[in-house]
Amino acid sequence: MTTPKLLNRLTFRQLQVFRAVHERQSYSRAAEALGLTQPAVSAQIRQLEQALGQPLFRYAGRTLHILPAADALAASARAIFGQVARLQMSLSDLDGTISGELNLAAVSTAQYVVPHLLARFRAHYPNVQIRLRVCNRAQALERLAEQRDDLVIMARVPRDEDLVFMPILDNEMIPVVWPGHPLLAAHRPTLEDLARHYLLMREPGSGVRGALEELAAEQDVALSHAIEMGTNEAVKQGVMAQLGVAVLPRLAVRLELEAGLLSRLDLPGFPLRHSWCTVYHRERFPTPVTELFLRFVRDHLNELQAHFSADPAPLPSHDVACLPEAAN
Known part of the structure; x- marks a missing residue:
């Protein structure tokens, strides 16, 4: 299939649905995550396979097998969505706002620290939509392997050259x-x-x-x-x-x-x-918002460490009321 023909037949929606199926290894879980019906997901994947001229997935009983073409497409899809996120960030810079999504998973012990980081980050970047999932270590490792989140915050990071991590607090x-x-x-x-x-x-x-x-x-x-x-x-x-x-x-x-x-x-x-660390898989290129968050964490590490090393006391105010902006 020639490149122009492929470009004319591919859609972002197909790639979005494909990425959900590939990450979750399930049509039904992808449908639930996207708020779609399973037949709608199947239809999008079928159209994508027709556009590519190759099968992406195959069911054997109840097990979904990922075919080589799907892994190749997954790498390209990550790069495509990464470039779109960077475009969104650049446009946000032009109009004076920073917007986007930050999807985090944190082990349950880190829940005593992460909200303090998020509160300060949101005070600086109120238009970033934040999602935090709290889980145990085994679930965090599973999510890390499946690259479901922008960042995982955990301790005892596995020794793996494919993982990029940054210690943040003992x-x-x-x-x-x-x-x-x-x-x-x-x-x-x-x-x-x-x-x-x-x-x-x-x-x-x-x-x-x-x-x-x-x-x-x-x-x-x-x-x-x-x-x-x-x-x-x-x-x-x-x-x-x-x-x-x-x-x-x-x-x-x-x-x-x-x-x-x-x-x-x-x-x-x-x-x-x-040490609790921020961790992501090297293959999952950080989005601009993720890079912004990592830089923000590095810049505020001393403040965070000093606070949690001292006797319990309120953090200094960040002078932002936790109220949504009034609609115009």
Whole structure:
């Protein structure tokens, strides 16, 4: 097929639908993400395959197989949409506004930090539409592999030359108990002493759980008395209710520690430290808005680190009311 003929038959809508199917490896999930029916998605893909003269996907039972032509088209589609985003950014610069989308995924421990970054970023760039998805480490790794987001914010970044990352803040994980717990009066307690109690832990795939299990394996400590809970907030409330003890991010419990609702336990090997990082796959070219956000984070790292290293206190005002602009 000649290039002019292909250009005349391709549409941005077809590429948008294709990208959703390719990233999610499912017609039905792509339809849900785009707000379309599954037949509408199938029709767009069929028209695209006719324009290209090659099949892109093939179902075997309920499994969607991605064919070589689809991978080749995916690389071109990323470049095309990246150029469109840059055009939008350039036009926004010309009329004095910066607009676009920023899609983030953050592990649950980072939810205590990321909103502070987003508030300051939005104060400078109010026309950027922000979406934040909070997930556990296993889900973050899956989203990173599938390149669903502009950036993933997580700790313990996998060793992979195809990942580009930037450390932003230390994530300290500390043992916590309720005030008056007998371990607070013990002489030089250890992780083994902590593990004799009911230990409240996140689900498998959680970053905090993984870090704790690694330390326990190094010290040959069995974590035999675990009670699994689905969120850090549930774990924190469980410790305050004297259901068990836990290891949690310091930023998740600093208000409760300050108020005397929880107590920090000093154990050998703690605090566990891993840096939260912004991460993206090298093949997913950063959009102009993503590049702007990364530059903004770099410029404000010192302010952020100073705030979260100090005792709990409100951040300085950014002088922007959290109200939508009135319609003209």
